[in-house]
Amino acid sequence: MTLIKISKIYYGWLIVGALFLSSAIGVGTRQGFGVFVDTWGEDWEVNVSTISLAAAIGWLVNGLAAPILGQMADKYGPKRVLVFCTFVVSVGSILVASSFNVFTLSIYYGFLIAFATGTGGPIGILLSKWFKKRRGVAMGAVMAGGSIGSLFFVPLLTFITINFSWQLAWIMVGFFGLVLVLPLSIFVLKDKPDEILQSVESQSNNNETKVEDGPLWVDKWSNAYNSKPMWQLSIGYFVCGITTASISVHFIKWAISENISPYEAAFSFSILSAVNGISVIASGYFSDKFERKLILGMVYFVRGLAFLALILLTGKIALWTFAIVGGMSWLATVPLTTALTSEFYGYKKLGSLLGLINMSHQIGGAIAVLIFGMIYDYYGNYDLGLWVGVIALIIASLASFSIKEKQFSSRFYKPTEN
Amino acid sequence: MFFFKSKEKIVTNHHGDSINPEFAEWIVDFISHLSQNVLYVVFIFGIIFFIVFSILILFFSRKNQKK
Numbered sequence: 287m288t289l290i291k292i293s294k295i296y297y298g299w300l301i302v303g304a305l306f307l308s309s310a311i312g313v314g315t316r317q318g319f320g321v322f323v324d325t326w327g328e329d330w331e332v333n334v335s336t337i338s339l340a341a342a343i344g345w346l347v348n349g350l351a352a353p354i355l356g357q358m359a360d361k362y363g364p365k366r367v368l369v370f371c372t373f374v375v376s377v378g379s380i381l382v383a384s385s386f387n388v389f390t391l392s393i394y395y396g397f398l399i400a401f402a403t404g405t406g407g408p409i410g411i412l413l414s415k416w417f418k419k420r421r422g423v424a425m426g427a428v429m430a431g432g433s434i435g436s437l438f439f440v441p442l443l444t445f446i447t448i449n450f451s452w453q454l455a456w457i458m459v460g461f462f463g464l465v466l467v468l469p470l471s472i473f474v475l476k477d478k479p480d481e482i483l484q485s486v487e488s489q490s491n492n493n494e495t496k497v498e499d500g501p502l503w504v505d506k507w508s509n510a511y512n513s514k515p516m517w518q519l520s521i522g523y524f525v526c527g528i529t530t531a532s533i534s535v536h537f538i539k540w541a542i543s544e545n546i547s548p549y550e551a552a553f554s555f556s557i558l559s560a561v562n563g564i565s566v567i568a569s570g571y572f573s574d575k576f577e578r579k580l581i582l583g584m585v586y587f588v589r590g591l592a593f594l595a596l597i598l599l600t601g602k603i604a605l606w607t608f609a610i611v612g613g614m615s616w617l618a619t620v621p622l623t624t625a626l627t628s629e630f631y632g633y634k635k636l637g638s639l640l641g642l643i644n645m646s647h648q649i650g651g652a653i654a655v656l657i658f659g660m661i662y663d664y665y666g667n668y669d670l671g672l673w674v675g676v677i678a679l680i681i682a683s684l685a686s687f688s689i690k691e692k693q694f695s696s697r698f699y700k701p702t703e704n
Numbered sequence: 705m706f707f708f709k710s711k712e713k714i715v716t717n718h719h720g721d722s723i724n725p726e727f728a729e730w731i732v733d734f735i736s737h738l739s740q741n742v743l744y745v746v747f748i749f750g751i752i753f754f755i756v757f758s759i760l761i762l763f764f765s766r767k768n769q770k771k
Contacts, residue, residue, distance in 0.1 A: 297768050300761050300765045300768065307757060310754075321731060324729075438750050440731060442750070444735045445735050448735060449740075462754070473765060482768065482769050552729075556731075
């Protein structure tokens with residue numbers, strides 16, 4: 287009986303399951319990069335900054351890959367791009383095990399893996415085509431895969447490295463990719479519902495069969511920049527980049543300046559990831575019930591409160607308030623921005639648009655890392671940088687709240703009948 | 705000036721995909737102090753979960769496509 291019920295599950299959820307697993311392994315293992323740094327340093331007799339080069343290259347390549355992979359997904363379909371990327375990431379991981387210096391690591395990790403993990407665009411297209419009413423939850427669930435994967439794979443990789451070797455850890459990652467994720471990408475992913483004669487509306491209980499359309503849907507990606515929502519979403523994502531990158535880099539340094547041990551700060555950051563895993567699904571769920579712009583605006587506002595806590599509170603209270611409140615908003619912007627972009631501009635150039643929005647995120651992050659550091663060097667604390675974060679988040683929140691979703695989104699669009 | 709100073713310790717990627725020495729140190733320390741047997745059970749259980757999860761997805765997708 288239960289089996290019959292499960293077999294009637296909407297096919298889109300199987301796609302979510304496949305992408306969840308892909309995200310868990312992909313993001314989870316990349317988050318563990320730092321675990322290997324000391325080992326590589328000892329094996330290759332180099333310092334941390336030299337090994338950081340591979341990650342720095344990876345950061346740039348990942349940012350540039352997003353619009354390229356997005357455009358490829360627009361042209362060839364998201365499935366082909368995702369299968370290709372899964373294969374490259376898996377083989378790249380096995381190749382990392384054969385690295386014998388920073389140069390080979392930079393090629394395998396910094397170029398191959400970093401390029402093939404810029405898949406936000408293809409995933410966004412796929413989920414937008416498969417989900418209409420529960421798009422937010424579907425995208426949130428895939429994002430949560432990354433957080434949950436980090437909680438499992440980072441300790442696993444650490445365990446293997448300590449007890450066996452770092453090479454075995456990377457071979458296992460590649461093996462997981464080739465044996466578990468690649469078959470799922472090949473056999474489960476389908477570019478659109480009609481490939482298996484399923485209607486996108488079959489996920490809902492009513493018999494609505496309205497074809498999705500919107501007043502701003504574009505055939506050329508550049509046309510999207512002639513309308514306000516594209517700028518409002520890009521401003522928000524730019525601020526998202528500023529606030530996440532600055533915290534990722536400077537959080538532990540901030541904790542030390544507050545006389546908190548780096549270990550406790552690192553632990554609180556892992557709690558932030560766990561809270562984020564739950565909140566990203568919750569924000570997706572609520573965005574399917576209400577206007578998405580309201581949830582997006584709230585997410586930026588809540589993150590602003592978390593930043594404010596770092597300024598107004600002190601010591602461990604500030605640390606743990608930030609971990610819980612900040613965790614509630616950390617990755618929640620991604621599914622909301624992706625869903626809104628697809629509903630405002632349609633699917634034809636969605637990959638390119640998501641790639642470009644993601645680039646604004648990366649640019650914001652790069653600028654923030656630099657400016658936060660300069661502020662700390664000049665004033666000896668992060669207060670000014672954190673105030674910049676609060677103000678930027680208020681602007682992002684207002685930009686999101688002011689989006690005219692009911693006017694432009696395909697969710698609410700009712701074409702005039704002649 | 706700071707740019708080079710900060711890169712010496714930490715480099716980050718999209719949404720915290722980071723090289724974070726303190727975090728790495730903490731996780732290594734944390735794992736080293738846990739019982740080996742407990743870790744083996746947790747990780748084997750986790751891996752089995754991921755394998756069963758992917759087999760179930762494949763099974764139901766084939767079933768769904770055959771209809």
